[in-house]
Amino acid sequence: MNRWNHILAALLFAVPVLASARPAQAAGGVWLQRHDLPAAARAALYSAVSAEKARNPSAFEAVAQIKGCTLAGYSQTRLGKPLCGRELRVGKGEWLLPLLSALALQEPRAANGHVPYATAEERQAFAAGAIEAVGLLRDERAREVLHAAFTVAPAGQMADNAAEALGRLGGDRELATLVQSAKTPVRLQSALRGLGECKRIEAAKAIALGLAAAKSPNEVTLWANAAGRVASSWAWQAMVRAAPARATEASDVRTVAARALAEAMATTVDAVAVEELVQALQMTEHPQAVAMLAEVRGKTAPAHHARFAMASQRVADYLKRN
Amino acid sequence: MRNPFLATFCACLAATALGGCVPASNTPAGGAPDSGLAEVAVAADGAKTGGDATAAPDVPVIDPKIPVVDLVVDANRDGVAKFDDPGDQDHETTFDQKFGAVFLPNLDDDDQDKLEDWFDDKVNGNEDALDLAPIVVRPWPAAPEGTKGKIVIDKPELVRVWTKVDGEWGLLAGSFGSCDKPENCTTLGEFEFQADWLRTGIELRIEGKQLRMSKAADAWSGDVEIKLSVTLPDGKPAANKDAPDGTDTVKMRVAAWLLLGNLHDHDKWRSLRYGKSSSSYPFNADLDAAASQLAGKAVYETYESSSYADRWTQDFYQTGVVQMPGPGGKPQGYRMYNARPFYNAGGQTLPIIWMRKALLGQDQAILAVYKKPNSGTSYDSHGNHDLVPPYVNAKGDFHHGRIVTGSGVLPETWDWYDAQRVQGPILKLDSSWLIVGHIDEFSSYMPAKTPRGWKLMVGDNKMAKGMFEKAQADGFGKAKVFVGRQGFVNNKQASLEQTVDDVLVNKDILQWSQEADVKVAANVVKMKAEFEMNDDEIVSMPFLTEAEGSKKVAWQPGTVNCLVIGDHAMIPKPFGIIIDGVDVFEKDLLDRLGSAVHGLGSDGGGMKIKFVDDWYGYHINLGEVHCGTNPEMGPSAKLSWWDIAR
Numbered sequence: 027m028n029r030w031n032h033i034l035a036a037l038l039f040a041v042p043v044l045a046s047a048r049p050a051q052a053a054g055g056v057w058l059q060r061h062d063l064p065a066a067a068r069a070a071l072y073s074a075v076s077a078e079k080a081r082n083p084s085a086f087e088a089v090a091q092i093k094g095c096t097l098a099g100y101s102q103t104r105l106g107k108p109l110c111g112r113e114l115r116v117g118k119g120e121w122l123l124p125l126l127s128a129l130a131l132q133e134p135r136a137a138n139g140h141v142p143y144a145t146a147e148e149r150q151a152f153a154a155g156a157i158e159a160v161g162l163l164r165d166e167r168a169r170e171v172l173h174a175a176f177t178v179a180p181a182g183q184m185a186d187n188a189a190e191a192l193g194r195l196g197g198d199r200e201l202a203t204l205v206q207s208a209k210t211p212v213r214l215q216s217a218l219r220g221l222g223e224c225k226r227i228e229a230a231k232a233i234a235l236g237l238a239a240a241k242s243p244n245e246v247t248l249w250a251n252a253a254g255r256v257a258s259s260w261a262w263q264a265m266v267r268a269a270p271a272r273a274t275e276a277s278d279v280r281t282v283a284a285r286a287l288a289e290a291m292a293t294t295v296d297a298v299a300v301e302e303l304v305q306a307l308q309m310t311e312h313p314q315a316v317a318m319l320a321e322v323r324g325k326t327a328p329a330h331h332a333r334f335a336m337a338s339q340r341v342a343d344y345l346k347r348n
Numbered sequence: 349m350r351n352p353f354l355a356t357f358c359a360c361l362a363a364t365a366l367g368g369c370v371p372a373s374n375t376p377a378g379g380a381p382d383s384g385l386a387e388v389a390v391a392a393d394g395a396k397t398g399g400d401a402t403a404a405p406d407v408p409v410i411d412p413k414i415p416v417v418d419l420v421v422d423a424n425r426d427g428v429a430k431f432d433d434p435g436d437q438d439h440e441t442t443f444d445q446k447f448g449a450v451f452l453p454n455l456d457d458d459d460q461d462k463l464e465d466w467f468d469d470k471v472n473g474n475e476d477a478l479d480l481a482p483i484v485v486r487p488w489p490a491a492p493e494g495t496k497g498k499i500v501i502d503k504p505e506l507v508r509v510w511t512k513v514d515g516e517w518g519l520l521a522g523s524f525g526s527c528d529k530p531e532n533c534t535t536l537g538e539f540e541f542q543a544d545w546l547r548t549g550i551e552l553r554i555e556g557k558q559l560r561m562s563k564a565a566d567a568w569s570g571d572v573e574i575k576l577s578v579t580l581p582d583g584k585p586a587a588n589k590d591a592p593d594g595t596d597t598v599k600m601r602v603a604a605w606l607l608l609g610n611l612h613d614h615d616k617w618r619s620l621r622y623g624k625s626s627s628s629y630p631f632n633a634d635l636d637a638a639a640s641q642l643a644g645k646a647v648y649e650t651y652e653s654s655s656y657a658d659r660w661t662q663d664f665y666q667t668g669v670v671q672m673p674g675p676g677g678k679p680q681g682y683r684m685y686n687a688r689p690f691y692n693a694g695g696q697t698l699p700i701i702w703m704r705k706a707l708l709g710q711d712q713a714i715l716a717v718y719k720k721p722n723s724g725t726s727y728d729s730h731g732n733h734d735l736v737p738p739y740v741n742a743k744g745d746f747h748h749g750r751i752v753t754g755s756g757v758l759p760e761t762w763d764w765y766d767a768q769r770v771q772g773p774i775l776k777l778d779s780s781w782l783i784v785g786h787i788d789e790f791s792s793y794m795p796a797k798t799p800r801g802w803k804l805m806v807g808d809n810k811m812a813k814g815m816f817e818k819a820q821a822d823g824f825g826k827a828k829v830f831v832g833r834q835g836f837v838n839n840k841q842a843s844l845e846q847t848v849d850d851v852l853v854n855k856d857i858l859q860w861s862q863e864a865d866v867k868v869a870a871n872v873v874k875m876k877a878e879f880e881m882n883d884d885e886i887v888s889m890p891f892l893t894e895a896e897g898s899k900k901v902a903w904q905p906g907t908v909n910c911l912v913i914g915d916h917a918m919i920p921k922p923f924g925i926i927i928d929g930v931d932v933f934e935k936d937l938l939d940r941l942g943s944a945v946h947g948l949g950s951d952g953g954g955m956k957i958k959f960v961d962d963w964y965g966y967h968i969n970l971g972e973v974h975c976g977t978n979p980e981m982g983p984s985a986k987l988s989w990w991d992i993a994r
Binding site for chain 1: 659660663692693694695726729731783784786810813835836842844852853854855856858859861862863866867869870873894896897898901966969970971975
């Protein structure tokens, strides 16, 4: 292969990747460039990272050594594509600052010079996994980085992951960002990924309103999915176990979501959207879900009753399953 | 032109183009065809067997002057083409559940030269001859000198027709040449022969070059029509009451490929072999132990990474069988492996290239159905393609099983499956919610002593969650899962152990598990409806799920993702909750699946369960035992697909 062929091959490979990836910046991290983060936030993060690096350098080394986004790592997986979010979760809170540093300040590099990705695709996969891992920690120190990550992310997986991370963080600012973003068609999907993870009654109410106003089967599907996740009975059981005082909120969220889903069944005929409504209702495991469906069914024309019968049966069967 | 028999027919080819091939000597290569038969079976040496037509006691005496125009195939599927068998004679143009002749595509490599047997212009030994289906021209002992016969084949480009002269096989019609390029292929759709061949009769054999590949209207139906015409010395048709126009036509159908599933009688399974120092070696060690238990029934065969560095043995090829009826009720055919379109990340060669080296051989064939190398996605890995065991209900007859796939399979693969006409229409499930996207991540099948004969195994997050809750309620909240398991980081130095209490306050794991649970439930609804299945025919395999992005994968080892060989189940070791030294998840599976509780196993007494440690080799790499193994079997009377005619 001569030099021109090398260049051509590199361009052919790079173009589709760069369409969704952000270019590497010497002065930035794997996802955020220097100017993406407000100066004060950047300075604060730099300070915290420096202190942590001095205190616990092995955490930074460990993050730089993960394998799932290297060919040697993902060639062993069944998917065969770079994927390292699960691996980046292993360090839990100890890896928060190394991950924030990698995302916003400085690309990860091991002491021996090793970088945990090589191609643009691998680099983006690392960034996606890092954002997700950070989000799952629900640590307020990540707030500025996650907001910036969501702001700069084009629609797609990076935006979805950043939105979910914001939702998990779950403060007023995050909720407002997600609700506002849901009003923009290009951001709708990502915003709903985030709202579904925002386990608050305000999020549930926003989703209920959005579901009622959804204009297309695709929109119904997206809103319904968010409703099911925000009201996930299993997630709420875990939260109530950890904080029993949230029991009332859990009940309220599940009720708001279940009622909205039942109401949406009245006007939804698209098979994919109906299926999503059913599955979301199952996610709520609301004890009154079948009754809610019956109530809404009573307001609809007979032509719609078969759909309600199917949904009621599916939800009832799911609720009674051992 | 290695076969001297063909020298004569080379001239015939040119002559045919000018108006018909009539060898000057009247018989190819100067010999007489090895015939004069009442019946023809496929013997081990490929030669005819059977009696003399004139000596057959139940054949009525006929006027020798009455022309005999009779082409016979094995329409009654007893492996023999007989003149005097009404089953062969009366159904020679039909194909239904009881009657209809079959021929094999000769795609295995009996002479082990790493080329498919049809590829060269010779019969590659006695084993190869067994793969040729019989067609017989009935003798007309009194055929007058000057009488001519002619055989016409309607799809000569897809078949080859042979006969044996003086003990040597020769190619009479069909496609000649290797056909690796168009210029290397010549097609001859007919051949003529003289009275001396008619007087002795002719034993022909036919082989196909391919399976039926598509059910599209303009694609080959899989059927071939062969027509015999006999003319008298005066050029008029040699008519009789059964052949008033002096012709006789038979039809044959190319054999179908059958996909294999859990309830088949597998005699072998494969996986990658790791070095004993590898953290993945326990996978081999546990399967070696399982193989000891299966001694005499199935063998465990492994390949080294130096041969093919892909541990996902289930994924890069699909096992199946191609067969036709054979003598004595023993089908004739071979194993056929269908390749995945792409190689694994970092791999060097497509699966089909390795398969040609490692799998193509005697009674073993390989196939690439895909249209473009390196096309497709993870959905085209064969862990996303399975077989529902046999069932029959008002919705359909699937007594040879039904092919089931998840989302997103290449259209040519789906088309090819349905084109086989036996195990379709395909049941399509939703696997799009999984990271890897394979149906073996949530469904499997095991034998059971029930009217149906099997039960559906499904991944059950709800049950797993309940097991954690029970452990906590019983006072074992500090009990741990994943004891001794490490994962992912820096040579696995990070412990993944968690307490029951930890898990039950982990809202992410529980939400992801619930999302998976409703997805599995939706698939189960579809399967229950299709199979007309009761709840007690569904067996739960508990494990919790995690996610990356919006897609899911087993968080605990996905126990449903298991290898089933007969009454043996090789199940991923759960590394579940340890209470008083006992793994609660293992105990549950042993108690339910290994006993009569669910009536599993051929005697209903339970499966013989072997837990396989797949943690480092497979589980943390997004797969489990089924993904890393691939079982197979050869032709069997149980795979007599021709009793389903669609």
